[in-house]
Structures are given as C-alpha cells and as structure tokens.
Amino acid sequence: MKKVDIYTDGACSGNPGPGGWGAILRFGPHEKELSGGEPNTTNNRMELTAVIQALSALKESCEITIHSDSKYIIDAIQQGWAKKWRANGWMRNKKDKALNPDLWGKLLDLLEEHQVTFHWVKGHAGHPENERCDQLAVAQSQKYAK
Template sequence: MLDIKKVQMYTDGACSGNPGPGGYGTILRYGEFEKKLSGGEAQTTNNRMELMAVIVGLKALNQKCCVDIYSDSKYFIDAIDKGWAKKWKSNGWMRNKKEKALNPDLWEEVLSLLEKHDVTLHWVKGHNGHPENEECDRMAVEQSKKFS
C-alpha cells in the first residue's frame, strides 16, 4: 500500500466591493514542492472567492491526500467544522425554513472534493503576518485588480 501524501494547502479570497471584482490565491505544498494557483472573476463576492481558492486547490490534487487546509475564512471553516454545509445540502440548500443558503453551487463542489481526501481544517487570523496567508492574499488581490 502506498503512503498517503501529506499536503499543506493555504487559501485566501479577496473582493473589491462585495459584490465586485474578486480573486483567489492558493498555495499547495508537498515536501519541497510548491504550487501556486490563482484566478478571479469580474463580478463575485469575497465568500465565493474563499470557496474557489479551496476548490481549485483540491482539484489540483490528482490522488487521495492527507490535506491540512489553512484558511482565514470563518465562512468556510465553520460551515464545514460545524456541519452547516452538509445540513444546508440535506435541507435542499436552505439555511432554515425561509432563507436559502448562499453559493450552493460552490458548496456542492467543496463537499464533493472534501470527501476525496483526509482533510484537517485550520483557521488562521487574516492580515496578521502569517506568511502563506499574506502571499495568498497578495495573489488574490492581484487577480481581482485584473477585473477592476
């Protein structure tokens, strides 16, 4: 049996205006190897970009991995750790009887991708000197400016 690869993934999203032009940045690290991924959209929200950073990072993994995901997004971390996203899905993408869950298209993809890996989530305080978070933020802001 092959050893499962241990990967660190750092993510961040940014948006100028909310909604407005946005971007995301992701850093994948496996041993000495590092891959940086980024992109953006002309009209989006910060939360959508936070989720896109996770999606793009997980999609880049071509086999099952043990992934430590570092994010400053409470929206992402709490929705997974507290089971909210799975509950929204089981309730037909409703947060409660009256409110629709936001971004069900991205949450559907996030949940599907998370099932393919052994994932541990780590919340990091944004804009607080965490080197990889700062780099992901820089990449995300750079991408968002392409649409301004």
C-alpha cells in the same frame, strides 16, 4: 497517503465586485501557487473557489490540512452546517436559502475524496503563506477592476 498543506485566500474589491483567489499547495519541498479571478463576485465565493481549485489540482487522494482565514468556510465545514444545508435542499432554515450552493456542493464532493483538516489562521496578521495568498488574490481582482 501524501500529506499536503494548502493555504488559501479570497479577495473582492466591493462586495460584490471584481474578485480574486489565491492558493499555495505544499508537499514536502514542492510548492505550487494557483490563482484566478472573476469580474463580478463576492468575497465568500472567492474564498470557496480558492479551496475548490486547490483541491481540484490534486491528482490523488491525500491527507490535507487547509489553512484559511475564512470563518465562513471553517465554521460551515467543522460545524456541519454545509452538509445540513445540502441535506435540506440548500436551505439554512425553513425560510432562508443557503448562499453559494453551487460552490458548497463542489467543495463537499471534493472533501469526500481526501482526509481533510481545516485550520483557521488570522488574516492580515503576518502569516507568510496567508499574506502571499492575499497578494495573489488581490492581484487577480485588480485585473478586473475598472
């Protein structure tokens, strides 16, 4: 099974507002950058989209380490919250709906296709790949800024 490192970040100017996402996929000496954006979104949606788009770009099942500065994603996956939300009809508890169920559903489905480990990195702290993903995300968000 191929071992792939994925680095992701999302950005949003205003929350909600114009947003962007960036991802780097690295397999041995090979590296690919991906990015995109939306005119009216949230930071969390862009963080999720970065991971989804990176995983969607893979053509076969892989052993993956995802490096993200998003505690929202890391905690929801590692603590099992996202799976619980789905099992409970996208409810966080008896009265509060889980946000972004469309994206969480896609992410959970993609995670089943691979062996994935999540690794949290501190954002805006000089981590080269995280800084590059932030640059990609911000550049995309600026395309939609008025």
